Amino acid sequence: MQPPNHRAHRTGFLLLPNFSLIAFSSAIEPLRMANLITGESLYEHSLISHDGKAVASSAGVITEVDCGIRDAINIDTLFVVGASPVARTGNENIIAWLRQQKQNKAALGGIGTGSYLLACAGVLDGCRATIHWWDYENLRDEFPLIRVTNNLFEVDGQRYTCSGGTAAMDMMLFLIGQRHGMELAASISEQFVCERIRTAKDPQRVPLQHRIGARQPKLVEAVTLMESNIEEPLSTDDIAFHVGLSRRHLERLFKKHLQAVPSRFYFNIRMEKARRLLRESDKSILQVGLACGFTSASHFSTAYKNHYGQTPREERKALEAPDSLHITLE
CATH class of the missing domain: 3.40.50.880 (Class I glutamine amidotransferase (GATase) domain)
Incomplete structure (x- = not known):
């Protein structure tokens, strides 16, 4: 002191x-x-x-x-x-x-x-x-x-x-x-x-197991697999096999605890990472798409626009001219 x-x-x-x-x-x-x-x-x-x-x-x-x-x-x-x-x-x-x-x-x-x-x-x-x-x-x-x-x-x-x-x-x-x-x-x-x-x-970040409870280790394991395999996404069958569940059982867990089927939840994870890379990195749009599991820039652009309502190029352009409230602190 x-x-x-x-x-x-x-x-x-x-x-x-x-x-x-x-x-x-x-x-x-x-x-x-x-x-x-x-x-x-x-x-x-x-x-x-x-x-x-x-x-x-x-x-x-x-x-x-x-x-x-x-x-x-x-x-x-x-x-x-x-x-x-x-x-x-x-x-x-x-x-x-x-x-x-x-x-x-x-x-x-x-x-x-x-x-x-x-x-x-x-x-x-x-x-x-x-x-x-x-x-x-x-x-x-x-x-x-x-x-x-x-x-x-x-x-x-x-x-x-x-x-x-x-x-x-x-x-x-x-x-x-x-x-x-x-x-x-x-x-x-x-x-x-x-x-x-x-x-x-x-x-x-609040760990997934804290959000859904510690009684769903298979679900946590499945989401961890998704987060670790963004560039080359796994199929739902592959994920179910790796965590030791049937596809149907895995889908029931996702719908009950995460309100989405595994493929949609996985896609959301990939889109979140894509948006983060577009906003925070200098990677090209093609590089961002490939890093998030898309095989071409056109496929990535279409998927991104369907998800967020604007293309990756529009996303980056919007960052160049943020709105201002012009409130002054002195």
């Missing part, structure tokens, strides 16, 4: 265009509440953008910032609040600045896809790190020197990463607890009516 008159910990938040508003709020509010509960200035924060101009969140909320990266100095801990989807180009100046922050001995954190920018800067090499489950495979494949996990958040030395969303609050409460004691962290959690402070080891 820090002594009462210790100077305020200077925390910077780099807001990327289309940043997650819920993740940002979940990260900054615990710092404000820490000051309010203790009556001390334990934390100071500054909001930073690439060029010092206001930034729009993914919901279109416009947030004013304190400065641009050139004028941000004397930061103890810097958090990169990621964009949705993550921008994979045009980040050269930010990446160079993040490397400079490492040289300045600042602790560095990634919130959601903010972890991707830290990875690009090379500051996560050799560290445990996490990112939103949509981007897990991309981060793991693109940066083999990082020990990527599916955990809610990771604290590895002076590197802090979380999956985004409300997980940012759990990470911040953990860090506050490290610096000022878990009693303060618990008090902050109570103020925000949180049932509990989740740990770093909590999973990002």
Whole structure:
């Protein structure tokens, strides 16, 4: 625990265009509440953008910032609040600045896809790190020197990463607890009516067995087989054989517990992965289709439009011009 008159910990938040508003709020509010509960200035924060101009969140909320990266100095801990989807180009100046922050001995954190920018800067090499489950495979494949996990958040030395969303609050409460004691962290959690402070080891997604109950191991095994065989999908007969059930019995389990026949549930899994890859990767449309079990771009495009109401090309084009509510936070 820090002594009462210790100077305020200077925390910077780099807001990327289309940043997650819920993740940002979940990260900054615990710092404000820490000051309010203790009556001390334990934390100071500054909001930073690439060029010092206001930034729009993914919901279109416009947030004013304190400065641009050139004028941000004397930061103890810097958090990169990621964009949705993550921008994979045009980040050269930010990446160079993040490397400079490492040289300045600042602790560095990634919130959601903010972890991707830290990875690009090379500051996560050799560290445990996490990112939103949509981007897990991309981060793991693109940066083999990082020990990527599916955990809610990771604290590895002076590197802090979380999956985004409300997980940012759990990470911040953990860090506050490290610096000022878990009693303060618990008090902050109570103020925000949180049932509990989740740990770093909590999973990002609720496991299927928790959603349908532990009494259906064959169903869980079947879904796991589906999730592990996206590029070359198995037939329903193959899945039934591998889990040791008849096709009819397997179909009854799916209809009763998942409200879908196995083939439709499997198709939905493939479509979800396709949408994720279209939004979060730079793979071509053909590459995405092949990765999700389609034999041609035309077959993939037709199936995607029937499922989501727009073609893969239209999906990507829509991401280039998100709607804005133009609400301003100052």
